[in-house]
Amino acid sequence: MAFINMKNKEVQAKIVYYGPGRCGKTTNLEYIYQQFRERIPSEMVSIKTHGDRTLFFDFLPFDVGKIKGYSIRMQLYTVPGQIKYDATRRLVLKGVDAVVFVADSLTVQREQNLISLKNLQDNLAAHKKDIYHIPLIIQYNKRDLENQGIPVMSIEMMENDLNEKLKVPSIPASALKGNNVVVTLKKIISMTMASFQKGL
Amino acid sequence: MSPHDKSISLMEYALGQDQLDKIEKILLSELVASGVHCVLLIDFAGNIIAKGDNANSRIDVYSLAALSAANFGAVEAMAKIVGQEEFALLFHKGETESLYFSKVNEELLIITVFGKKISLGLLRMKVADVVDKIRRIWKTGS
Ligand SMILES: Nc1nc2c(ncn2[C@@H]2O[C@H](COP(=O)(O)OP(=O)(O)OP(=O)(O)O)[C@@H](O)[C@H]2O)c(=O)[nH]1
Ligand SMILES: [Mg+2]
Numbered sequence: 001m002a003f004i005n006m007k008n009k010e011v012q013a014k015i016v017y018y019g020p021g022r023c024g025k026t027t028n029l030e031y032i033y034q035q036f037r038e039r040i041p042s043e044m045v046s047i048k049t050h051g052d053r054t055l056f057f058d059f060l061p062f063d064v065g066k067i068k069g070y071s072i073r074m075q076l077y078t079v080p081g082q083i084k085y086d087a088t089r090r091l092v093l094k095g096v097d098a099v100v101f102v103a104d105s106l107t108v109q110r111e112q113n114l115i116s117l118k119n120l121q122d123n124l125a126a127h128k129k130d131i132y133h134i135p136l137i138i139q140y141n142k143r144d145l146e147n148q149g150i151p152v153m154s155i156e157m158m159e160n161d162l163n164e165k166l167k168v169p170s171i172p173a174s175a176l177k178g179n180n181v182v183v184t185l186k187k188i189i190s191m192t193m194a195s196f197q198k199g200l
Numbered sequence: 201m202s203p204h205d206k207s208i209s210l211m212e213y214a215l216g217q218d219q220l221d222k223i224e225k226i227l228l229s230e231l232v233a234s235g236v237h238c239v240l241l242i243d244f245a246g247n248i249i250a251k252g253d254n255a256n257s258r259i260d261v262y263s264l265a266a267l268s269a270a271n272f273g274a275v276e277a278m279a280k281i282v283g284q285e286e287f288a289l290l291f292h293k294g295e296t297e298s299l300y301f302s303k304v305n306e307e308l309l310i311i312t313v314f315g316k317k318i319s320l321g322l323l324r325m326k327v328a329d330v331v332d333k334i335r336r337i338w339k340t341g342s
Contacts, residue, residue: 003247007220012247042260045267056270059246061262075246075266091273095245 001095002196004070013192014075014095018120019102020112021053021081024141027175028102029058029078032185035178039063054080057092064189074189081116090123098135098192099124100184102175103162105142107151110161117162135191136168139184144174219337220250227252230330235317237297241334243307244269259313268311272301291320302327304334 002013017025026046033044039062047056057077064072079089101120103113121131146152153161155172163170169187173180215223223241227250231239238253240261246269251261272290279286290301300312300323310331314323 001243001245003243003245003249004215005220005249006215007217014245014247042263045263056274057266059263059266061266075262077266087277088270088274091270091277094269094273095243095247 002097009070011070011072011196012075013072013097013196014077015098015100015188015192016093016096017076017078017100017102018089018093018116019081019141020104020109020116021083023081023102023104023109023113023116024175025078025081025102026052026054026058028100028139028141028181028184029060029076031175031178031181032062032076033060035182036062053082054078055085056080056088062185067193072193074192076185083115083119086119086123089119090126093123093127096124096127096129096134097195098188099137100188101136101138101162102141103138103158105140105145105152105158107153110153113158113162132166135188135195136166137184137188137191138163138166138168138170139180140170140172141175143172143179144177215249222337223250223334224252226330226333230326231312234322234326236312236314236323238313240265240268240311241304242269242309242311244273244309246270249308257313264311264313268299268301268309272303272309300324300327302331304331305338308334308338310334 002011004011017028019025029044033040041061041063045059046054049055057079060076062074062076064074077092079092099120101117124131124134140155140158159170171180171184171187173184175181227239227241232252232254238257238259238261239251240248241250242248242265246266248261248265275290276286292299296315298314300314302310304310310327312323312327
């Protein structure tokens with residue numbers, strides 16, 4: 001849940017990047033960190049294994065600037081995607097305001113995307129949040145592999161698998177190359193802000 | 201009725217200027233004035249609600265808040281696994297700086313960063329006192 005500080009006129013909200021293991025959540029945050037050094041008041045925090053897999057979360061506080069006189073800080077988090085880390089994943093979702101679901105375009109990851117999306121729904125429910133009501137975007141990541149001779153799913157197929165019922169905004173991207181990473185971030189920020197408009 | 205939140209009702213969670221002023225005054229006069237280097241009042245999502253520090257403090261408070269909320273959550277989950285409601289004392293001792301965590305209520309946590317000038321025993325008493333006061337202010341606000 002977002003927190004408004006009436007005294008300092010500051011809003012803090014939490015955006016979580018969710019998705020299966022190795023889909024590119026950490027890579028999204030790393031790209032944002034590189035691009036916006038000046039808006040980020042501190043170092044990126046990553047709790048990870050020696051093999052660079054997220055163990056608990058990555059954390060990046062991001063200054064959006066002022067809206068209606070309030071300075072807005074979005075706290076960006078990733079979860080660990082590996083199935084065995086479900087307990088820590090649920091902890092990271094605590095107080096979440098919006099979610100970017102990063103789906104892996106690799107054909108071999110089709111089943112993993114579905115499992116992870118279902119897991120998101122369950123873990124949101126554990127925090128009394130509804131996947132159909134929280135601001136949510138699906139990012140189809142690793143589109144750069146399309147022309148590399150590696151089997152990649154079409155956008156249509158992924159929409160059918162993941163977004164048929166949800167009908168949320170979806171964006172093809174390459175976190176590695178930086179394509180549409182910032183577009184994804186801007187979109188989820190504006191959806192988060194829209195969900196707050198009533199409150200401010 | 202579905203048990204889920206239909207919308208995010210922010211106002212429920214906004215603290216008034218008055219309450220925040222009171223809380224920050226308490227943090228300063230009872231903890232920072234006694235030699236605590238930095239004190240943060242955070243929620244379990246990792247947001248900073250209020251803070252107090254001395255002028256020399258150069259701590260990255262946003263990261264500290266995010267990590268503390270997660271760490272506290274993890275320790276609570278571990279307590280449940282071994283059949284405990286919670287562990288009473290959360291304290292990390294360093295060579296020159298130490299950390300002490302104290303739960304205020306279901307929403308809030310206090311993190312104190314302190315050095316050698318103040319003993320853990322005295323600090324615990326002071327924090328307990330502050331927790332009491334914040335609980336009262338929080339109640340009147342919501
Ligand atoms: N080709 C390509 N590779 C990518 C892309 N995004 C991420 N990767 C690679 O995929 C691997 C995993 O990326 P991470 O960002 O660590 O994945 P993650 O989702 O954080 O994984 P977990 O922490 O285990 O949940 C790394 O080798 C990345 O370089 C992309 O858009 N294209
Ligand atoms: Mg990761």
